[in-house]
Amino acid sequence: MIDGLPEDGIWVELSVTDGVSTMKRLSVQRGGSVTIPCFYGDRYKTHVKYWCRGYNVRSFSSIVHSDSPQEGKMSIRDDPDQRVFTVTINNLTAGDSGYYSCGVNISGGSDVGDQVHLSVTEGKMSVLQTVANEMHRM
Template identity: 80%
Template sequence: RTEWIMTVLHIVTLLYGFIHLSVSTMKWISVRRGGSVTIPCFYGDRQKTHMKYWCRGDDWRSCTPIVHTDSPQEGKVSIRDDPDQRVFTLTIKNLTAGDSGTYWCHVEISGGSNVGDQVYLSVTDGSPGLSVDKQEVTGVEGDNVSVQCRYRNSDSLKLWCKIGGSCASERSVSLDGRPVLIREDRVNRVFSVTMRGLEMKDTGSYWCDAGGWQIPVHITVKPIIITESCETLLFKSTLLFSSLVQLALYVGLGLLVLLLIIIIITWKVRDKHSEVAETQV
């Protein structure tokens, strides 16, 4: 029970940070050695044009810069900024035990008053504290998407949260008014999250939370693209060709009738002239 209370307090702290702080990110992330991880860092409107960077160390004032947006690649670490979504994303590949430690998402502000938030990264040989099969998930408008969150501590509270929004547990039926289904499999130590009836506004950043660990997941919802089969296209083409042939026949028949009418009128006019000429003679 105490662990659940601590987890809830931790989630409240995270959500407060995402909403109110200038820069915010996850707090505890666990990854298996040899794997990779993507970590989002969120910032406010006022930081859109500022340089962002990723550094390592317990104290942000003395942490060692690793990569920044003016130089987005350094070895196995890369950074990508998306000012429209107000997020810069760190990707670290081929993780080793030596990569475990405290890191900082930072935004450089003129005058040296930098702002940032810290995250602890744990690289383990065994099962990570919390993991997902894919951190990037794509769905189609109207369909469902599912995320499998695999945990290590079976007694912890399991949550599915949206960045800048709220969290849902297994008892929940919705997240910020959108339908969500959460089911836990304690035998296999996994809880699955299904978001149903996707809408374009469901695109965004989410995270699984269990035992104090978080793992971010980005969901992209694409619009429905109506495609037609070759049989349908062939049928429509045949129908169009048949309609054009019928139109051509009708037009041709009309022209033929018009030509006949002209010939008859011309013949009658000439016949009339012939009768008048004979009468005058």
């Protein structure tokens, strides 16, 4: 077990809010890639979406955002019809472990977002990683 999670699976907790929601924790294999969905409300369809490292969307600068979708090994793709944007991280290393936030830029107001904890491990690929990758292909 790693951080209380089984080696061959993952504990998933998803919060649903009017703003932005994503997975709470996920564990993926070193060297692989993962696609993480961030769901948002209908009123945010036209807003810029972003991904940043850290726990609070208000205090960190974004790594990638939907109006400039690729930065190094990270990319972001917005699907307004499904009200979800996905962040893909390739070539995962132990250094990629930690908290990340997905957010929606609110011009003239406070951004909304949610956080996920990513653990990069040496073990098998998790079922959740496979599901997230399949969601990305839809």
